Amino acid sequence: MSAELLTATGVSKTFASKARRVAALDNASVSVARGETLGLVGPSGSGKSTLARILLRLVEPDAGRIDFDGVDLLALNGEALRTTRKRIQMVFQDPLAAFNPRATVASALADPLRIHGLVERRQRPAAIAALLQRVGLDPGLASRAIHEISGGQRQRVAIARALATRPDLIVLDEAVSALDVSVRGRILELLVELQREEGIAYVFVSHDLAVVRAIAHTIAIMDAGTIVETGPTPDVVANPQSATGRALVAAVPRLVVGKSD
Amino acid sequence: MSMQLATLRDLSVLYRSGSTTRTALASVDLDILAGERLAIIGESGSGKSTLALALAGLLPDNAERSGQIAWPGLGRPPVPGGDIGFVFQDPGSSHNPVLSIGEQIAEVARRHLGIGWRAAYARALDLLARVRIPQPKAALAAYAHELSGGQRQRVAIASAIAAGPRLLIADEPTSALDMVVQAEIVALLDELVRADGMTLLFITHDIALASGFADRLAVFRDARLVEAGASADVLARPQNAYTRHLIGSHIDLATPPLIVGPTR
Numbered sequence A: 001m002s003a004e005l006l007t008a009t010g011v012s013k014t015f016a017s018k019a020r021r022v023a024a025l026d027n028a029s030v031s032v033a034r035g036e037t038l039g040l041v042g043p044s045g046s047g048k049s050t051l052a053r054i055l056l057r058l059v060e061p062d063a064g065r066i067d068f069d070g071v072d073l074l075a076l077n078g079e080a081l082r083t084t085r086k087r088i089q090m091v092f093q094d095p096l097a098a099f100n101p102r103a104t105v106a107s108a109l110a111d112p113l114r115i116h117g118l119v120e121r122r123q124r125p126a127a128i129a130a131l132l133q134r135v136g137l138d139p140g141l142a143s144r145a146i147h148e149i150s151g152g153q154r155q156r157v158a159i160a161r162a163l164a165t166r167p168d169l170i171v172l173d174e175a176v177s178a179l180d181v182s183v184r185g186r187i188l189e190l191l192v193e194l195q196r197e198e199g200i201a202y203v204f205v206s207h208d209l210a211v212v213r214a215i216a217h218t219i220a221i222m223d224a225g226t227i228v229e230t231g232p233t234p235d236v237v238a239n240p241q242s243a244t245g246r247a248l249v250a251a252v253p254r255l256v257v258g259k260s261d
Numbered sequence B: 001m002s003m004q005l006a007t008l009r010d011l012s013v014l015y016r017s018g019s020t021t022r023t024a025l026a027s028v029d030l031d032i033l034a035g036e037r038l039a040i041i042g043e044s045g046s047g048k049s050t051l052a053l054a055l056a057g058l059l060p061d062n063a064e065r066s067g068q069i070a071w072p073g074l075g076r077p078p079v080p081g082g083d084i085g086f087v088f089q090d091p092g093s094s095h096n097p098v099l100s101i102g103e104q105i106a107e108v109a110r111r112h113l114g115i116g117w118r119a120a121y122a123r124a125l126d127l128l129a130r131v132r133i134p135q136p137k138a139a140l141a142a143y144a145h146e147l148s149g150g151q152r153q154r155v156a157i158a159s160a161i162a163a164g165p166r167l168l169i170a171d172e173p174t175s176a177l178d179m180v181v182q183a184e185i186v187a188l189l190d191e192l193v194r195a196d197g198m199t200l201l202f203i204t205h206d207i208a209l210a211s212g213f214a215d216r217l218a219v220f221r222d223a224r225l226v227e228a229g230a231s232a233d234v235l236a237r238p239q240n241a242y243t244r245h246l247i248g249s250h251i252d253l254a255t256p257p258l259i260v261g262p263t264r
Helices: A048-055 A078-085 A105-115 A121-134 A139-143 A151-163 A181-198 A209-215 A233-238 A243-251 B048-056 B101-113 B117-130 B136-140 B149-160 B179-196 B207-211 B231-236 B241-249
Strands: A004-017 A020-033 A037-041 A063-068 A088-091 A169-173 A201-206 A218-223 A226-232 B004-017 B020-033 B037-041 B063-070 B084-087 B167-171 B199-204 B216-221 B224-230
Touching: A004 A048, A004 A201, A020 A037, A020 A048, A020 A063, A020 A201, A020 A218, A037 A048, A037 A209, A048 A063, A048 A169, A048 A201, A088 A151, A105 A121, A105 A139, A105 A151, A121 A139, A121 A151, A151 A169, A151 A181, A181 A201, A181 A209, A181 B241, A201 A209, A209 A218, A209 A233, A209 A243, A218 A233, A218 A243, A226 A233, A226 A243, A243 B179, B004 B048, B020 B048, B020 B063, B020 B199, B020 B224, B037 B048, B037 B207, B048 B063, B048 B084, B048 B167, B048 B199, B084 B149, B101 B117, B101 B136, B101 B149, B117 B136, B117 B149, B149 B179, B167 B179, B179 B199, B199 B207, B207 B216, B207 B231, B216 B231, B216 B241, B224 B231, B224 B241
Parallel strands: A020 A226, A037 A201, A037 A218, A088 A169, A169 A201, B037 B199, B037 B216, B084 B167, B167 B199
Antiparallel strands: A004 A020, A004 A063, A218 A226, B004 B020, B004 B063, B216 B224
């Protein structure tokens, strides 16, 4: 068994509207090891969300190859694609936009269990309660509407929904960026704990290098559709080789305790 | 002791909708000193944006204000847009989509400074150069949708300072921007208020971002001011448990990682 769970090679994508063509991704290659986290970092418009969506097969690339656990992901369709989709889940930035606004916590969590035929109807309430406990929520929350719970609770439900299919990989696109800082830390700790206990790999997309550094084993820095630098997190942060990497390191706000004027 | 530009005494704001009311600010006492850079720190629901709206006279119709806001530094009630400039979080929605960048900035100068269009356009061109928009002359004729988020925020700053306000309020001006652009915008705001002797009220959820340049910090939580003081004092010796919690929640490149290093 290879150490790599997912390898993307030479992935390109151009978006066209009227006369304008935008190269969102140009020959990007990244890999994610089993049970580890790849941090995708870059400024706005660098192509990190496009790459994340391609890994999820929500967007089809123009060129390139993606191997997921020894299978050519881009060649899959029909039943084989559905089976593989179970193993790759996602969590987005805005949990309110990621759910049916009329959903309850229970119905949001029942969907993946039903769609992928994982749990019989009669066993679902127990499975939902277990998922909620897994992400540190009170099972009593199940009957509440998604819009009634707090932003932090909602993002925990989004993580629980992603966990429902027992995935090997979760792609998180700015998953903590909209949260209050005091909530953010606890969600990051939850992600790390789930990874340690269940061996899930993450692709963690963020513009915030400090947050990525806290949870990613390796980092890929993107700019203008290309991967400009990759490496183990401590190396990239301590000694960035690219101009974009250096700019991202310099842009992290530091707590200035002894300011003198 | 610096002179007070504004003093807030027992300031409370309630929002009514139907039969329910929500307290957005409860009995806030705070001085804003002339020429200082004051950061208002708070998370969602802390009341920090309501404070900014109350100061600028921009509270919505369903808001009820009590308590006093006095302006000893002006000696008269402030003129919104003239004495107070406002930069909002979302640079996309603070521009009129059908006016050129030049018209928007010139309009502010013309209205508040009583100058003609020609002089107002000359000022707009100056301001675009000051906020470091590339090719400021061409930008005069551009529309907001043609600019990136960071450039739009630079233009919003140019509009906000076009009338030469005493107080510049920036409400989460960088939260919709990436970190590299955030650092540039914060440096720009700091430079502009220093050069023009403006007072800056910088509203943010990020205590570390504020720590880099603010003279004083005021920490809000659940509609209340929990702590205010010189930045160095608040950061080195936070008196309130919540302030300590905010400082402890900060993640930067010196924070111990949550994971052990790569296994390969």
